[in-house]
Amino acid sequence: MxxxxxxxYQRLEASYSDSPPGEENLLVHIPDGNxxxxxxxxxxxxxxxxxLVQLLFVVGFTVFLANCVDYDILFANKFxxxxxxxKVTLPDAFLPVDVCGASIRDNVAVMFVLMISGVFWLxxxxxxxxxxxxxxxIRSFYTNAxxxxxxxxxxxxxxxxxxxxxxxxxxxxxxxHKKELTxxxxxxxxxxxxxxxxAMVNKSLLPVRFxxxxxxxxxxxxxxxxxxxxxxxxxxxxxxxxxEWSLKPQYKRGGNRLELADKLASRILWIGIANLLxxxxxxxxxxxxxxxxxxxxxxxxxxxxxxxxxSLYGRCYLRHFNELDHExxxxxxxxxxxxSRYMNCFLSPLLTVVxxxxxxxxxxxxAVLIALTIYDEDVLAVEHVLSSITLxxxxxxxxxxxIPDKHLxxxxxxxxxxxxxHIHYMPDHWQGNxxxxxxxxxxxxxxxxxxxxxxxxxxxxxxxxxILIFSLRRKSLEIIDFFRNFTVEVVGVGDTxxxxxxxxxxxxxxxxxxxxxxxxxxxxxxxxxxxELSLMHFAITNPQWQPPTETTHFISQLKERxxxxxxxxxxxxxxxxxxxxxxHTHSHLTVGVRGRETDTLSPHCQSSTxxxxxxxxxxDARTASSGSSVWEGQLTSLVLSEYASTEMSIHAxxxxxxxxxxxxxxxxxxxxxxxxxxxxxVSLPLLSPPTSSPPSLSLFPLPSHFLSPLSLLVPTSxxxxxxxxxSSISSSLEGNCPGTPGIGRTVTTVVTAxxxxxxxxxxxxxxxxxxxxxxxxxxxxxxPPLALSPALTRALTLTEVPPRDRK
Numbered sequence: 001m002x003x004x005x006x007x008x009y010q011r012l013e014a015s016y017s018d019s020p021p022g023e024e025n026l027l028v029h030i031p032d033g034n035x036x037x038x039x040x041x042x043x044x045x046x047x048x049x050x051x052l053v054q055l056l057f058v059v060g061f062t063v064f065l066a067n068c069v070d071y072d073i074l075f076a077n078k079f080x081x082x083x084x085x086x087k088v089t090l091p092d093a094f095l096p097v098d099v100c101g102a103s104i105r106d107n108v109a110v111m112f113v114l115m116i117s118g119v120f121w122l123x124x125x126x127x128x129x130x131x132x133x134x135x136x137x138i139r140s141f142y143t144n145a146x147x148x149x150x151x152x153x154x155x156x157x158x159x160x161x162x163x164x165x166x167x168x169x170x171x172x173x174x175x176x177h178k179k180e181l182t183x184x185x186x187x188x189x190x191x192x193x194x195x196x197x198x199a200m201v202n203k204s205l206l207p208v209r210f211x212x213x214x215x216x217x218x219x220x221x222x223x224x225x226x227x228x229x230x231x232x233x234x235x236x237x238x239x240x241x242x243x244e245w246s247l248k249p250q251y252k253r254g255g256n257r258l259e260l261a262d263k264l265a266s267r268i269l270w271i272g273i274a275n276l277l278x279x280x281x282x283x284x285x286x287x288x289x290x291x292x293x294x295x296x297x298x299x300x301x302x303x304x305x306x307x308x309x310x311s312l313y314g315r316c317y318l319r320h321f322n323e324l325d326h327e328x329x330x331x332x333x334x335x336x337x338x339x340s341r342y343m344n345c346f347l348s349p350l351l352t353v354v355x356x357x358x359x360x361x362x363x364x365x366x367a368v369l370i371a372l373t374i375y376d377e378d379v380l381a382v383e384h385v386l387s388s389i390t391l392x393x394x395x396x397x398x399x400x401x402x403i404p405d406k407h408l409x410x411x412x413x414x415x416x417x418x419x420x421x422h423i424h425y426m427p428d429h430w431q432g433n434x435x436x437x438x439x440x441x442x443x444x445x446x447x448x449x450x451x452x453x454x455x456x457x458x459x460x461x462x463x464x465x466x467i468l469i470f471s472l473r474r475k476s477l478e479i480i481d482f483f484r485n486f487t488v489e490v491v492g493v494g495d496t497x498x499x500x501x502x503x504x505x506x507x508x509x510x511x512x513x514x515x516x517x518x519x520x521x522x523x524x525x526x527x528x529x530x531x532e533l534s535l536m537h538f539a540i541t542n543p544q545w546q547p548p549t550e551t552t553h554f555i556s557q558l559k560e561r562x563x564x565x566x567x568x569x570x571x572x573x574x575x576x577x578x579x580x581x582x583x584h585t586h587s588h589l590t591v592g593v594r595g596r597e598t599d600t601l602s603p604h605c606q607s608s609t610x611x612x613x614x615x616x617x618x619x620d621a622r623t624a625s626s627g628s629s630v631w632e633g634q635l636t637s638l639v640l641s642e643y644a645s646t647e648m649s650i651h652a653x654x655x656x657x658x659x660x661x662x663x664x665x666x667x668x669x670x671x672x673x674x675x676x677x678x679x680x681x682v683s684l685p686l687l688s689p690p691t692s693s694p695p696s697l698s699l700f701p702l703p704s705h706f707l708s709p710l711s712l713l714v715p716t717s718x719x720x721x722x723x724x725x726x727s728s729i730s731s732s733l734e735g736n737c738p739g740t741p742g743i744g745r746t747v748t749t750v751v752t753a754x755x756x757x758x759x760x761x762x763x764x765x766x767x768x769x770x771x772x773x774x775x776x777x778x779x780x781x782x783x784p785p786l787a788l789s790p791a792l793t794r795a796l797t798l799t800e801v802p803p804r805d806r807k
Contacts, residue, residue, distance in 0.1 A: 245494030
């Protein structure tokens with residue numbers, strides 16, 4: 001019986017050229033792994049070899065410990081008669097070989113584990129041989145085609161490798177159906193499947209959000225679950241792709257979508273059942289691997305489990321389209337300190353008191369044991385004394401992680417804005433609510449404890465089968481439609497995700513500076529400004545890339561706006577001052593944000609960046625200045641990389657600020673007063689470039705959380721007030737809100753100040769030239785209201801309303 005599905009995904013007509021017949025055999029050979037960041041063929045080969053050895057070691061060592069050790073002798077519960085010495089040695093605790101072998105053969109569970117491990121190891125061995133062949137092919141490509149020796153490869157940057165690939169295409173036509181390769185073609189070839197995964201997470205297609213009882217909304221996305229997703233979609237038997245570059249033809253047609261959805265649902269069911277059957281073996285492996293991996297780390301650094309890391313879901317959610325692994329990790333690493341400081345703002349005072357007292361008691365016991373040990377070292381021979389000293393030290397270290405530094409002062413809003421400058425993605429309702437635990441809990445889904453990460457990986461074998469069977473299977477039709485609607489064929493590259501084209505017209509979002517430039521429906525729009533921010537990131541990271549005309553216009557227009565704002569209002573980026581980004585950002589503001597060529601760096605910017613690019617590395621700087629081409633290339637790359645990172649931070653902050661303003665336009669709210677004892681007249685002047693179209697009447701609402709503090713300034717007997725407000729970034733938007741005129745305009749809000757209810761009001765728009773033909777429509781209020789930038793508070797002035805305007 002066929003299953004029935006329902007989905008809202010619609011067919012997306014591609015506007016890109018299809019590849020001619022036979023193109024799949026003539027695709028450009030671009031390394032699928034960023035080999036220059038893995039330090040060459042030898043390092044990659046050794047890594048693969050040690051993975052095989054690790055698997056043998058973990059299985060063999062575990063079986064040996066379980067069957068070949070006499071623990072009674074090891075724990076001194078059994079005495080051993082020695083003829084030459086009275087001391088017990090470690091080999092005395094090992095069982096003879098024949099006894100050990102018989103114990104293993106008689107244990108059915110051990111034999112089953114060994115059989116499964118052997119099959120898995122043979123699979124890894126075959127994969128190792130295949131990978132070595134691929135690595136050798138990549139090595140030949142680097143040495144013969146790119147003229148890069150393995151000794152020099154670690155000193156080359158990715159931009160240099162990419163430039164050589166582009167030049168080789170012009171000289172040798174390695175892709176015969178394309179005259180020139182672009183940087184975007186190379187990224188598409190490397191990140192084909194990762195772009196699909198980023199798009200599916202962005203469109204909330206993958207089931208990774210759940211509401212378990214008593215835990216509230218949580219995210220569960222582990223390596224095991226990710227492996228199963230990729231196995232089902234991309235490379236496993238019966239997957240949607242017939243090769244690593246081409247989607248199967250039947251999935252490109254919509255006529256048999258229900259049949260394909262049934263087939264995919266059946267396949268997901270069988271893979272889920274296989275996961276369920278292999279769950280015990282995988283669970284044992286996870287536990288053993290975690291034990292061998294983290295025990296030494298915990299012993300050396302007991303507080304390491306209390307440290308945080310970017311979750312697997314966070315890396316996928318925060319990843320731009322067409323962003324390589326090393327680019328993503330570099331960006332997230334820059335935001336690590338600010339993220340840690342932000343999460344430390346929410347330490348529980350109750351937990352701090354408990355931790356201080358537990359640390360005191362544990363420290364007292366530890367001090368006594370250490371003193372006794374110093375007095376007489378024979379104390380260590382007493383049973384469990386050494387274990388007690390170790391456990392007490394671990395307890396004290398863990399307790400200290402819950403005790404905040406009393407000399408540190410945290411500002412959540414400031415830190416959250418600094419985090420945004422690096423990670424580039426953040427829900428708008430976080431702004432203004434950085435001090436709330438709801439925001440902290442949502443951010444912890446992206447930035448989790450290392451202990452939580454380990455716990456999720458350990459429970460993954462138990463949870464993954466149920467997610468596949470009960471959650472992913474129900475989305476089969478949506479998945480089929482997604483791959484059909486959002487797959488385009490690119491000459492010389494193959495089938496790629498259409499979102500990775502970063503086409504504003506097809507996937508832009510009106511709220512993210514794409515209004516008037518996008519034709520995308522709500523189902524075709526990328527969420528959270530993913531298309532716009534990914535486009536800016538790629539253009540800044542690859543300054544030599546020549547995008548299409550429409551895209552070039554969008555990029556240049558945005559850069560002009562940002563340059564105008566940064567030169568007109570330097571205080572916009574004061575939230576970054578005092579940090580690494582702040583120091584670099586203010587040094588670069590003298591140049592603006594044109595920066596698509598190297599010569600856009602002014603002498604001041606170049607010198608300041610060179611001085612900060614390689615701190616504490618005077619030898620390297622001297623080597624670079626002495627004329628070494630290798631280090632000159634490295635230093636130049638660091639300068640450009642730092643500049644590009646700073647420029648992207650500025651653009652990300654600006655785009656979020658603009659989106660916030662647009663959201664306020666679209667989701668206006670008005671508060672009608674119940675007790676009209678006092679009235680306050682609030683005006684927001686907004687600046688926009690003139691347009692040829694006549695203005696239309698629209699609303700720019702004022703958030704209630706911004707008005708409420710005014711009740712503290714308005715006494716019971718005060719007169720009505722007029723409060724002009726100015727946006728933190730001058731609103732030089734061109735059609736930023738539907739129905740909003742592109743001219744200078746003033747939004748007037750009449751507010752009531754009540755002794756009990758604070759400030760309330762309702763708003764109207766008074767443009768300089770208004771048309772009565774356009775009437776605004778009221779939208780429901782936002783909950784919670786969004787936060788405007790701190791510059792609004794700087795513009796607050798209080799003036800008395802004339803008596804004739806009072807009501």
